[in-house]
Amino acid sequence: MTYCKECGHKLGFLEHTADGLCNGCRARLAQEQAEKAHAAAIAPYTGAELPVITVTDAIVKKGETAYYRTATVLKEIKTVNLGYSGASHGVSIPLPIKVGGFPVRYRVGQSRGHIVKHDELLETSRGDLIVSNQRLFLNPFAGHKPLSVPLSKIASFHVYENGLEVWQDGKERPDLFVLDATGSEIFGLCLDRLLRA
Numbered sequence: 001m002t003y004c005k006e007c008g009h010k011l012g013f014l015e016h017t018a019d020g021l022c023n024g025c026r027a028r029l030a031q032e033q034a035e036k037a038h039a040a041a042i043a044p045y046t047g048a049e050l051p052v053i054t055v056t057d058a059i060v061k062k063g064e065t066a067y068y069r070t071a072t073v074l075k076e077i078k079t080v081n082l083g084y085s086g087a088s089h090g091v092s093i094p095l096p097i098k099v100g101g102f103p104v105r106y107r108v109g110q111s112r113g114h115i116v117k118h119d120e121l122l123e124t125s126r127g128d129l130i131v132s133n134q135r136l137f138l139n140p141f142a143g144h145k146p147l148s149v150p151l152s153k154i155a156s157f158h159v160y161e162n163g164l165e166v167w168q169d170g171k172e173r174p175d176l177f178v179l180d181a182t183g184s185e186i187f188g189l190c191l192d193r194l195l196r197a
């Protein structure tokens with residue numbers, strides 16, 4: 001007979017595993033460990049000074065100090081052309097104009113229809129996202145585009161559990177960086193500190 005070393009519960013037929021834990025305890029311990037790792041990663045970013053990291057694989061500008069980096073995927077909203085729709089061979093379309101009380105009908109001859117467009121969130125780059133006292137910088141993996149967002153150009157940002165959304169002055173659409181919950185929170189803490197300074 002085998003018992004869980006955490007709760008003493010008798011292990012079932014499918015629970016005879018090398019770690020000696022029941023399924024419930026294993027899930028609970030994994031969750032606790034993940035929470036501890038998250039809290040430990042975040043703690044340095046809640047102190048009086050942001051921790052400084054050394055960046056050797058990206059171009060660091062004069063007077064630039066980096067605080068955090070992690071792998072990310074950049075996504076941008078792009079308008080995608082889906083082609084033509086509604087091609088017709090001469091139909092009459094009522095227009096919202098009335099002449100003498102009767103709706104005007106406009107005859108469309110051999111119309112090629114209209115272009116259907118649609119906004120999509122597309123992956124546009126991959127690399128390491130770095131935050132410094134000057135900018136947010138996407139140091140791209142080989143074959144991907146770099147992106148540099150000066151802190152002075154950030155109009156607003158939003159932190160999500162799975163990423164960071166950054167709006168730049170004069171840019172109509174945001175840059176979306178896919179991150180894990182820990183990365184998102186740390187970028188949020190850094191930007192909050194840096195943009196308020």
Ligand SMILES: [Zn+2]
Pocket residue numbers: 004005006007008009021022023024025026
């Ligand atoms: Zn247990």
